[in-house]
Amino acid sequence: MYTPEMIKRFTHPKFMKVIKNPDGYARVGSEICGDEMEYYIKVKDGKINKIGFKTFGCAASIATSDMLAELSIGKTLDEAKKIAEEGVIKKLKGLPQVKFHCANLATKALRAAIDNFESKK
Numbered sequence: 001m002y003t004p005e006m007i008k009r010f011t012h013p014k015f016m017k018v019i020k021n022p023d024g025y026a027r028v029g030s031e032i033c034g035d036e037m038e039y040y041i042k043v044k045d046g047k048i049n050k051i052g053f054k055t056f057g058c059a060a061s062i063a064t065s066d067m068l069a070e071l072s073i074g075k076t077l078d079e080a081k082k083i084a085e086e087g088v089i090k091k092l093k094g095l096p097q098v099k100f101h102c103a104n105l106a107t108k109a110l111r112a113a114i115d116n117f118e119s120k121k
């Protein structure tokens, strides 16, 4: 049901942490399941140089958030915003269809954190 990549991310997430004094922050909830995610970003020279997340949700929400964080680090804000849920799912080598909305929630939350940073400029 879950791929080894997904299980590894869920059991050993690298980016599940709060970043103090983030440049951008957002907390977003899913309309489908009610789970919530937070992203914290630090931005340097127009690129994400630190990222952390917290999720109040399922195993897939942890795995997708963590993978999205890894894909985003070092990217420009525009590049990070363009990372789609399909790309996250592909990197996890698949996800049950019923869990696709978890990846969608992660991408929405990261975009909201970037929007939060950009709104302060």
Ligand code: FES
Pocket: 030, 032, 033, 034, 035, 057, 058, 059, 060, 061, 099, 101, 102, 105
């Ligand atoms: S079940 Fe809703 S985020 Fe995973």
